[in-house]
Amino acid sequence: MLLYETGFLLAPNLSEEETEKIIGQMIEVVSLKEGRLVRQERWGKRRLAYSIERFNEAFYVFFHYEGRPDIPVELERRFKQSDAVLRYLTLKKDAKGALRRKKKKEPGAEEKSAPAAEAPEHKSDAAAGQAAPESPEVK
16 A cells, blocks of 8 residues: 545635535545545645635645555546645655655765875875975075
8 A cells, every 4th residue: 555645725715514525525535445544634724825716825634645546546536626626736655754864974984085085195295205306506
């Protein structure tokens, strides 16, 4: 089973009952397709960064669920049919839930790079050991 996160924005002019009805229908889609709703977040009405269909705010809802790939397809189909849904986005999450981070350099790695930095000094020492052109002496 794959992990997904779907976020969608509902029009702010809907009544609470209509909002609950739409959210309930979307939850039903997950359960009908044999998925498991892990968590749902309702952020409520929030101001939008830019207006969408002449609305300056929207009702934010997020679903975290696991299931087969046909669940997000069906959710998106229903989002497209509904005029109340302003925007939606589905993300496929990493199964482990781990973020990819840069590996820290090991302390031994710095020690390994130190001799490489000394190598040019040895070359310059070797060059210094060669006979240097004589400079004219001032009398």
